[in-house]
Amino acid sequence: MTLQDRLGDRLSGVRGRLKAGAEMAKLTWFQVGGPADLLFQPADEEDLALFLERLPEEIPVLVVGVGSNLLVRDGGIEGVVVRLSAKGFGAVERVSETRLRAGAALPDKRLAAAAHEAGIGGFHFYHGIPGAIGGALRMNAGANGVETVERVVEVHAVDRQGRRHVLSNAEMGYSYRHSAAPGDLIFTGAVFEGTPADRDEIRARMDEVQTHRETVQPIREKTGGSTFKNPPGTSAWKEIDLAGCRGLAVGGAQMSELHCNFMINTGEATAFDLETLGETVRRRVRDRSGILLDWEIKRLGRFAPGRSVEAADAAS
Known part of the structure; x- marks a missing residue:
């Protein structure tokens, strides 16, 4: 029985779209990750409020946008994912x-x-x-x-x-x-x-922004934007480069050669590959400089059975 089936008549009157087992890989720029138990796309703010009011408190709720800085783990997401529609x-x-x-x-x-x-x-x-x-x-x-x-x-x-x-x-x-x-x-x-x-x-300032982005960022790759936040007094990419991680790869995941604070799916990466790569980079930067980089990309959901990624924090 799906989560939607279990909710039954509780959601009577909700006008938005509900989809059980929604494929999150189709909703993120990395194009990886397992399914959501239930995806809800509200029709408008009133519809969203009604849905949340009627949803049992114990069911987790997660909101996602265009998925540009989101890494969904291979085991998928428990509970409800709310994705706001362009129409509403x-x-x-x-x-x-x-x-x-x-x-x-x-x-x-x-x-x-x-x-x-x-x-x-x-x-x-x-x-x-x-x-x-x-x-x-x-x-x-x-x-x-x-x-x-x-x-x-x-x-x-x-x-x-x-x-x-x-x-x-x-x-x-x-x-x-x-x-x-x-x-x-x-x-x-x-x-x-x-x-x-x-x-x-x-317009001139917008063009400058676009030119800079096209010049220094891998915008045509499956990426999630900046992987790590800039630490105080330095840049994440500089610390990654100094730690020898430019181009570093794990499975189908790689730190970009063009901008080494961008992690990319070269084609067949799993979420496990990407998160393992990120934590490997964090560990190497910490070992070289003492700086523990903070993730800017949001990692969400469950690991696949029998697989997990140890955070660099846990190993310090």
Whole structure:
């Protein structure tokens, strides 16, 4: 009996799409990982709130976006995976001279494009981030010297009990690649603010971001973006390079030759290969410099039976 079968009539009235045993490999950029017990794509915020209100408290809930910085383990994900649809959560609109409202499923690049069209500066950095707004809000995504914290006015969310919340910038508790907002909140959208700017100047900055990304990052590979956060006072890629890990491979997983803080699936990698490679890199960097790199990629789900990856923290 699937989780959906067990829930039965509890979900009566829910309008979104439900799929048992959803293939998570099709929803992530690495294209690896086992199935989710149940995938739910809500029709809109009201539908999401109703679903969470009726879902038994003991069932785990995990929200995913476009899957660009996500590594799903080979044993799949227990409970419910919530994936916000573009139709219900992908809109963007101008709400004042310098403000935009965007849904959590909107790709970062589309927010940058909307700001350009509206003549609102300060959003060019999103043009080079391969994710969606929900993930940017959760991890304070940033690039080219600008972070999400500098643009957010307020964030809309739904909690595990189906209650709706509006959080201020301060309540999000932002720091480097981190938000202190409660982990059970599912962000549904946000209001952002920039500054008036010339469209040609905005376009030029967006082009700079794109050129830089195409030059130094393996954007045409199966990758998850930056693998590790930059440690204080240095760059993750420098420490990885100094530890001799540029091009290092485990099975079908490899640290990119072009940008060695990018981990890639060369074609036949498993999630086990990728996570093993990442922890091997962490161990070698720690042994050389004493720096223990923190994962920027989110690793989720269960290991396949009989397989597990020992974290470098555990071996220190």
